[in-house]
Amino acid sequence: MKRYYLFAAVAILFMQKAFTQVARFSVEGNLCVNNELSFVDETSVTVTNWNWDFGDSDDAGSSSSLQNPTHTYSDTGSYIVKLTITSNGSTYTDQKTIQISALPKASFSADSTQIQFSSYSRVFIDHSESFHPISHYIWNFGDNSSPISTENTSTLYKYTENGTYNVWLKVVDNEGCVDSVSKIVQIYDRFFVPNVFTPNNDQINDNFIITSNGITLFSIEIYSRWGNLVFKRSGHEQIIWDGRMSDGSLVSSGTYFYVINAESGDITYDPEKGFITVFY
Numbered sequence: 001m002k003r004y005y006l007f008a009a010v011a012i013l014f015m016q017k018a019f020t021q022v023a024r025f026s027v028e029g030n031l032c033v034n035n036e037l038s039f040v041d042e043t044s045v046t047v048t049n050w051n052w053d054f055g056d057s058d059d060a061g062s063s064s065s066l067q068n069p070t071h072t073y074s075d076t077g078s079y080i081v082k083l084t085i086t087s088n089g090s091t092y093t094d095q096k097t098i099q100i101s102a103l104p105k106a107s108f109s110a111d112s113t114q115i116q117f118s119s120y121s122r123v124f125i126d127h128s129e130s131f132h133p134i135s136h137y138i139w140n141f142g143d144n145s146s147p148i149s150t151e152n153t154s155t156l157y158k159y160t161e162n163g164t165y166n167v168w169l170k171v172v173d174n175e176g177c178v179d180s181v182s183k184i185v186q187i188y189d190r191f192f193v194p195n196v197f198t199p200n201n202d203q204i205n206d207n208f209i210i211t212s213n214g215i216t217l218f219s220i221e222i223y224s225r226w227g228n229l230v231f232k233r234s235g236h237e238q239i240i241w242d243g244r245m246s247d248g249s250l251v252s253s254g255t256y257f258y259v260i261n262a263e264s265g266d267i268t269y270d271p272e273k274g275f276i277t278v279f280y
Contacts, residue, residue, distance in 0.1 A: 022092035025083045030176035031100050033076055041067045041083065049086035055079040073100045104130035106171045106181040117238060118214025119190035121158040124167070132173040140168040142185075158214055162189045189213045191269065193260070196277040199243030199250060208241040208276060210260070217263040222256050222276070230256065235263060243278055253279045 022045055029037040039052060052064040054071045056079050064071070073079065082095040107127040115121040126137055140147045141157055142165035148155065159165070165187060170180040192211040199206050212218065219234035222241065230245050239260070243250050255277050262269035 022087065023083050023085045023094040025081075025094055025096070027081070027096065027098060030178075031098055032175065032177035033100060033103055034072060034074060035177070036070050036072045038070050039064075039068065039081070039083070041085075043085055043087070043092075045087045047085045047087050051084040053082040053084075055081055076100050076102045101173075101175050101177055102131050103177050104128055104132075104134060104171050104173050104179045106169050106179040108167075108169045108181065108183070110167065110183065110185045115156070115214075117209055117211045118158065119211065120160070120162070120187055120213040120215055121156065122185065122187070124155045124157060124169070126153045126169070126171070128169075128171045128179070130171065130173045130177075132175050132177070134171050135174050136172055138170040138172070140170075142166040142168070159187045160215055162187050162213070191272070193258070193272060193274060193276075195275065196279070197243070198279055200280045206242065208239075208243070210239040212237070212239070214238065216269070218260055219263055220258060220260045222258045224251070224256060225254065251278055 022043060024042040024044070026040045026042055027037055028040060029035060031037070041047070041050060047067070050065055050067050052066070052069055054062045054064075054073075056062050056073055056075070061071075078097055078099050080095055080097050082093060084091055084093045105128060107129070109125050109127060111123040111125055112119070112121075114123045124139060126134075128134060136149055136151050137153070137155075138147050138149045139155055139157070141159070143159055165185050166182055167185050168180060168182045170178060172178050190211055190213065194208060194210075197205050197208045210218070210220075214237055217235050217237060218239055220232070220239050220241075221229060222231040224230055230251055231241050233239065233241075245251060255275050257275055258273065260272040
């Protein structure tokens with residue numbers, strides 16, 4: 001009977017040792033190509049030796065004897081990472097399979113055609129490529145303003161002055177993988193006054209719209225050929241006239257004289273004078 005109990009006790013100890021995972025580790029960092037990962041030993045017993053196998057090659061750099069090493073994977077793929085420790089003359093192993101993802105490829109364009117009447121404005125459009133969905137975009141517009149983080153694939157931004165700006169885009173995918181790119185964007189001041197429009201409600205050239213930088217405030221006065229004031233507006237970044245007088249009626253076809261003055265802004269404009277033709 002005593003031999004039976006002794007055998008049972010030994011069997012229990014053997015099973016406890018067999019099913020107790022002595023070696024343990026975790027991986028910290030974003031699982032991306034060319035991103036440094038930290039491998040953290042979480043073994044709770046006294047360890048005399050550590051042997052890490054990162055599973056990516058036979059080179060010396062694919063292994064380490066440090067307790068908490070770092071490692072960078074240069075290619076995408078699935079890798080089996082093994083930690084073998086020595087404790088009290090015995091060896092124990094833990095292993096994990098990790099998946100290394102490709103980095104996104106950041107790309108963008110700065111579109112001015114969508115903003116027809118403000119030369120200081122741009123629509124920044126993302127063209128990035130990514131294996132995993134992109135979670136958010138971080139824009140730095142190069143004008144000392146705070147970076148903007150957004151989930152939208154396009155962002156409208158208006159500068160406060162003309163100049164050359166180095167614009168940065170950082171993209172972050174759902175796996176935390178990051179890429180960034182920069183481009184030089186030229187912002188210029190433009191002032192353009194059309195000389196004809198047709199307010200006939202056909203959705204084509206229905207308004208008299210002046211292109212400006214979108215920052216400076218302007219005033220405008222429009223007179224008939226007899227010197228009668230038919231339209232006046234002050235303190236607006238955008239000057240738009242739909243061909244109507246103050247009583248809401250449309251002006252007659254013909255030629256009208258305008259005077260435009262800048263009321264505020266860093267750029268000094270001389271008064272702009274000219275003629276606008278209205279026809280239906």
